[in-house]
Amino acid sequence: MERANYERLRWRCIRRALLELDITLTRFLDGGEFEKLSDDQQQAFVELADMEDYDLWDLLTGKAEIDDSRLAHMVALIRKS
Amino acid sequence: MSIPVLKFDAVIVGAGGAGLRSAIQLSEAGLKTAVLSKVFPTRSHTVAAQGGVAASLGNSEEDHWTWHMYDTVKGSDWLGDQDAIEFMCKKANEVVVELEHYGMPFDRTDDGKIYQRPFGGHMSNFGEKPVRRSCAAADRTGHAMLHAMYQRNVKANTQFFVEWMALDLIRDEEGHVLGVTAMEMETGQIVIFHARATIFATGGAGRIFYSSTNAFINTGDGLGMAARAGIPLEDMEFWQFHPTGVAGAGVLITEGVRGEGGILRNSSKERFMERYAPNAKDLASRDVVSRAMATEIKEGRGCGVNKDYVLLDITHLDPATIMKRLPGIHEIGLQFAGVDCLKEPLPVVPTCHYQMGGIPTHYSGRVVAPKNGDVNSVVPGFYAGGECACASVHGANRLGTNSLLDLLVFGKSAGDSAVEDLKAGRAHRELPKDVADKTLARISALDNRKGGANVHETRLAMQRTMQDHAGVFRFGDMLKQGVEKILEVEKAARQLEIKDKSMAWNTARTEALEMENLIEVAKATMISAEARKESRGAHVRDDAPDTAEFPNGRNDKEWLKHTLFSPVDNSISYKPVNMQPLTVEAVALKTRSY
Numbered sequence: 281m282e283r284a285n286y287e288r289l290r291w292r293c294i295r296r297a298l299l300e301l302d303i304t305l306t307r308f309l310d311g312g313e314f315e316k317l318s319d320d321q322q323q324a325f326v327e328l329a330d331m332e333d334y335d336l337w338d339l340l341t342g343k344a345e346i347d348d349s350r351l352a353h354m355v356a357l358i359r360k361s
Numbered sequence: 362m363s364i365p366v367l368k369f370d371a372v373i374v375g376a377g378g379a380g381l382r383s384a385i386q387l388s389e390a391g392l393k394t395a396v397l398s399k400v401f402p403t404r405s406h407t408v409a410a411q412g413g414v415a416a417s418l419g420n421s422e423e424d425h426w427t428w429h430m431y432d433t434v435k436g437s438d439w440l441g442d443q444d445a446i447e448f449m450c451k452k453a454n455e456v457v458v459e460l461e462h463y464g465m466p467f468d469r470t471d472d473g474k475i476y477q478r479p480f481g482g483h484m485s486n487f488g489e490k491p492v493r494r495s496c497a498a499a500d501r502t503g504h505a506m507l508h509a510m511y512q513r514n515v516k517a518n519t520q521f522f523v524e525w526m527a528l529d530l531i532r533d534e535e536g537h538v539l540g541v542t543a544m545e546m547e548t549g550q551i552v553i554f555h556a557r558a559t560i561f562a563t564g565g566a567g568r569i570f571y572s573s574t575n576a577f578i579n580t581g582d583g584l585g586m587a588a589r590a591g592i593p594l595e596d597m598e599f600w601q602f603h604p605t606g607v608a609g610a611g612v613l614i615t616e617g618v619r620g621e622g623g624i625l626r627n628s629s630k631e632r633f634m635e636r637y638a639p640n641a642k643d644l645a646s647r648d649v650v651s652r653a654m655a656t657e658i659k660e661g662r663g664c665g666v667n668k669d670y671v672l673l674d675i676t677h678l679d680p681a682t683i684m685k686r687l688p689g690i691h692e693i694g695l696q697f698a699g700v701d702c703l704k705e706p707l708p709v710v711p712t713c714h715y716q717m718g719g720i721p722t723h724y725s726g727r728v729v730a731p732k733n734g735d736v737n738s739v740v741p742g743f744y745a746g747g748e749c750a751c752a753s754v755h756g757a758n759r760l761g762t763n764s765l766l767d768l769l770v771f772g773k774s775a776g777d778s779a780v781e782d783l784k785a786g787r788a789h790r791e792l793p794k795d796v797a798d799k800t801l802a803r804i805s806a807l808d809n810r811k812g813g814a815n816v817h818e819t820r821l822a823m824q825r826t827m828q829d830h831a832g833v834f835r836f837g838d839m840l841k842q843g844v845e846k847i848l849e850v851e852k853a854a855r856q857l858e859i860k861d862k863s864m865a866w867n868t869a870r871t872e873a874l875e876m877e878n879l880i881e882v883a884k885a886t887m888i889s890a891e892a893r894k895e896s897r898g899a900h901v902r903d904d905a906p907d908t909a910e911f912p913n914g915r916n917d918k919e920w921l922k923h924t925l926f927s928p929v930d931n932s933i934s935y936k937p938v939n940m941q942p943l944t945v946e947a948v949a950l951k952t953r954s955y
């Protein structure tokens with residue numbers, strides 16, 4: 281991913297409304313997990329990061345589920361990180 | 362270098378609850394209004410508020426604003442200004458009903474009224490028994506509030522500058538405030554926002570502490586900007602803590618865990634609450650539990666490599682009960698402590714939650730500072746509301762659900778006052794020649810410095826110092842050392858170095874600029890806390906204990922006064938608490954006990 285796009289994504293992950301997401305998403309990005317993803321997977325991550333905080337947090341804690349298998353797979357990867 | 366100038370009637374920094382509420386007043390009055398935010402408005406930290414907003418609507422049982430006022434004065438340990446508290450409690454119904462009209466989906470009673478539930482410290486009939494005063498929208502009150510107010514602003518043509526960071530306040534020689542300098546994150550471009558009215562609504566600064574429930578965005582930018590412009594900060598020693606945040610992460614663990622039988626233990630696995638509260642033990646009140654935890658840690662009985670946390674043990678409880686009664690706690694343990702709480706205890710520590718102090722304001726939302734012998738002289742053109750401001754309604758301790766009320770009431774009144782001042786003819790004043798020099802110098806120093814301090818390490822040093830020396834329970838010797846230490850950290854914070862020099866989306870630069878704000882708040886907190894030699898509300902000192910002469914360690918003869926920290930020379934002065942409400946009798950001084 282191009283530097284500016286990555287840094288914009290990073291800002292949108294390290295400055296969330298919920299502390300829980302700040303920690304979880306920062307860990308994923310700064311821990312180097314993101315770089316290992318395919319372009320498609322990176323795109324799925326971007327889509328998740330665009331979600332509203334509570335919706336994303338409900339997915340990450342298993343309180344809610346998502347049909348889209350790309351996104352569901354990405355949720356699983358973030359949870360494991 | 363010529364810097365673009367954007368001209369507005371009003372510029373508001375912050376698009377959380379307070380900023381959005383102010384903006385509605387200004388835009389609906391037909392004024393050209395800009396709102397700047399580091400993030401999309403509905404990602405502001407107000408989203409995290411779940412509990413509700415206080416208003417004595419009396420929908421579920423009898424209630425009255427004078428009862429709410431009494432609770433707030435008492436909660437503040439009599440440090441709140443009674444004129445401001447009357448103003449807020451009286452206005453509560455109006456601002457909550459307005460919010461309802463903006464489309465806020467409040468929970469309802471069967472007959473269609475706003476449903477109200479009880480919340481700690483809110484009582485009926487001057488402290489008699491709990492009352493149902495909190496209005497909520499499921500467990501998403503703050504989130505729903507922001508959505509309703511954002512939509513209202515869109516309709517009113519408020520202009521949003523999203524992912525813009527305000528950097529410095531612009532003041533002229535006479536002290537008038539003329540706007541801010543700001544950076545567009547996408548381009549790194551610096552722009553001047555030239556305004557007739559400037560409103561700060563930048564939220565709290567809880568990230569000065571190592572353990573904080575606040576999201577990463579709470580870096581106290583408004584306080585940093587005000588301090589750099591020579592405006593004193595009020596009552597910064599007062600921070601509310603929650604007893605059980607996950608050590609290292611800050612994520613809140615509900616008090617229900619102790620309610621279900623959770624036990625606090627120290628490094629030798631001792632159930633230490635038996636020594637501090639033989640009867641209530643782990644179920645003692647928040648402040649008693651927090652103090653006991655802090656004492657265990659200070660005396661070397663903490664756990665882990667740094668001996669800086671204690672353990673919350675639920676391994677003796679039935680796993681099925683935990684999963685049923687405490688949903689979420691297992692996941693929080695796994696995600697944020699790396700601990701399976703069914704098998705191992707959770708590391709916990711008293712955690713910073715809310716900032717009571719801030720930029721000094723009158724209840725009209727106008728910023729005030731000492732000038733020519735008047736301690737409350739209005740700073741022309743400058744207004745503030747929400748957690749960054751100190752009106753002061755929370756005094757030494759905030760009641761739950763009163764901060765969402767604060768941001769509605771004082772966000773609105775800051776907006777109204779600005780409208781009034783602008784309609785009275787306040788014009789754009791000429792920008793000083795050196796208008797952006799300081800901002801540009803800060804940025805260029807960051808870009809060019811070699812061999813400077815690392816941002817991450819400096820932030821960590823600050824957070825550790827604040828946690829260890831000015832935490833939930835304070836010790837005279839530790840505070841003294843803390844002042845020296847934080848001044849050392851300040852030296853590093855003035856010499857930050859960043860590796861990335863790009864213009865577009867340079868998050869390293871943004872974080873360094875935030876750090877320069879955090880350190881102003883940390884310093885103000887430490888020095889103000891060291892200076893106040895009594896215990897009051899959330900500021901509790903080991904050397905100001907509960908005695909017959911000074912119940913709870915509070916000393917009204919000497920300390921019934923607001924602290925003003927002057928960032929110019931790190932000095933402290935004081936101003937009187939306003940004990941005179943607007944229309945009713947004062948709430949007389951009393952020992953605070955529940």
Ligand SMILES: Cc1cc2nc3c(=O)[nH]c(=O)nc-3n(C[C@H](O)[C@H](O)[C@H](O)COP(=O)(O)OP(=O)(O)OC[C@H]3O[C@@H](n4cnc5c(N)ncnc54)[C@H](O)[C@@H]3O)c2cc1C
Pocket residue numbers: 374375376377378379380397398399400402405406407408409410411412413414503525526527528562563564565574575576578582583714715746747748749761762763764765766768
């Ligand atoms: C976990 C949690 C739960 C809570 N629950 C409750 C509750 O139930 N009831 C209650 O009354 N209170 C609660 N509180 C407290 C309450 O949520 C906050 O005090 C309140 O939301 C603060 O609102 P605000 O508008 O002042 O600031 P925020 O909502 O934090 O908004 C600050 C705004 O300023 C912007 N900003 C900051 N710096 C800059 C800059 N340099 N340039 C541009 N923009 C900037 C940000 O982008 C943001 O838009 C809770 C707090 C926490 C942490």
